[in-house]
Amino acid sequence: MESLRTHYSIDVTSKEFGKIISVAGWIEDIRNIGSIAFIILRDRKGTLQITALKKQHKEIFDKLVNISRESVISVEGLCQQSDKARNGYEIIPNEVNILSNAETPLPLGVVDKIESELETRLDNRFIDLRKQEIQAIFKIRNEIIAAVHEYLRKEHFIEVHTPNIIASSSEGGTDVFKLKYFEKEAFLAQSPQLYKQMLMSTGLDRVYEIAWYFRAEEHNTRRHLNESTAVDLEMAFIKDEEDVMKILENLVYNMWKRASLCKEELDILNQKVTVPKLPFKRVKYDDVIDNLNKNNCNLQWGADLGSEEEKLLGEIMKKQGHEFYFITKYPIEAKPFYTMPEEEKYSRGFDLACKGVEIASGSQRIHDVDLLINRLNACNLNPKDFESYLKAFRFGMPPHGGFGFGIERFLMNLLDIKNIRECILFPRDRTRLTP
RNA sequence: GCCCUGGUAGUGUAGUGGUCUAUCAUCCGAGCCUGUCGAGCUCGGGACUCGGAUUCAAAUUCCGGCCGGGGCGCCA
Secondary structure, X not given: OOOOOOOOHHHOOHHHOOOEEEEEEEEEEEEEOOOEEEEEEEEOOEEEEEEEEOOOOHHHHHHHHOOXXXXXXXXXXXXXXXXXXXXXXXXXXXXXXXXXXXXXXXXXXXXXXXXXXXXXXXXXXXXXXXXXXXXXXXXXXXXXHHHHHHHHHHOXXXXXXXXXXXXXXXXXXXXXXXXXXXXXXXXXXXXXXXXXXXXXHOOOOXXXXXEEEEOOOOOOOOXXXXXXXXXXXXXXXXXXXXXXXXXXXXXXXXXXHHHXXXXXXXXXXXXXXXXXXXXXXXXXXXXXXXXXXXXXXXXXXXXXXXXXXXXXXXXXXXXXXXXXEEEEOOEHHHOOOOEXXXXXXXXOEEEEEEOOEEEEEEEEEOOOHHHHHHHHHHOOOOHHHHHHHHHOOOOOOOOEEEEEEEHXXXXXXXXXXXXXXXXXXXXXXXXXXXX
């Protein structure tokens, strides 16, 4: 055999009929009818059929029929047109190489008729990922991240990488993972917030990062991970937060558009992606509260929206034709310390929501160091703990703003996936540390 | 952090004090079958999360551990 694989399953065309080709992959199914057997082989692009006849070649027939499912083989044989086989052709094998034998029974069936639970699937993720509908999620994920790079580079953002091991918690509030760093104590970053802001003092002006977020909160829900990814972005010399929102809505637009082009994967997932229209609706926080209170909510001014209120707002906005919308001018007390205040009680912070779920949040940031220290104190944080961050504000810091944007939440929303653990290859949740 | 909930073959389930020697499907194994594609048929295999308590009797009730699922708060 000259090579393990000359063709992928779906790349075989009528040009190959009558020729010797080789294919390789995992044995998905063996249907032994007696004197004839059909072996379904799966590769990256799809499946194909190998047809073995006992009469014609008993040795190869016996070999193929006795391999366990999900073993890896390479087959060389005659490619023959067949209306009865999938893809319109079948391979008549003349050489079979077993590259890897799968143990039996499988901990999880790839094409079994019985659905497994998410836990079983995650415990055996390497097999779970053999399913085309699971792979489709990550192929789409790859595409939308490509769209992020493409769009942001076009807008002159540069991709950066900031530390994940840090000396103090980024923003206070949420729980962080503590770890030993030689003789010191360190933490895992809950976001690149402080670093991307510091980069605004360098003149790089526009940066973004596909960032890891580590959060030690002990929640156990469908929409929380303890390790997640995000698109984090920061830009300098902005007039106000509107400049940031423009980038964000265009980014989201481009991501949806790119996802809508993944026709094959969307078909497999039975999903339709409708590209949103620009610009997204801007709604002031005050109007949101009024609107919700008119609809039988009892919200105090200054309160953050609970998940039920968020959902209700999503329904109200949808009736008005807005699937995506910004909530702007949040009360300063509902936003983190680095958020730029506006007037007495407001801020230049915003959230982007889609279908009643918050998918991104951002703001214009404070660039004045005295104001920043005031806000730290007001939030019961100690400016001393933030000295290396504050230093970047003392020697020339332009006005700036940015946002963070959870990739898994976005995928859930995009593909109507019910559990966030489906959106990341190897999820880390409250109890899961392996695989 | 708080609250609710669950754990039966490899997988997914039925069974809620007593012929349970535990159901069914899938799966695995042996066999039959020349056009399967959820192949079919015959035969066989395989399980009660762990520890303690109650009881004549526990998969089933109670307590605890371990491991899950979900909701709230918080957040992405």
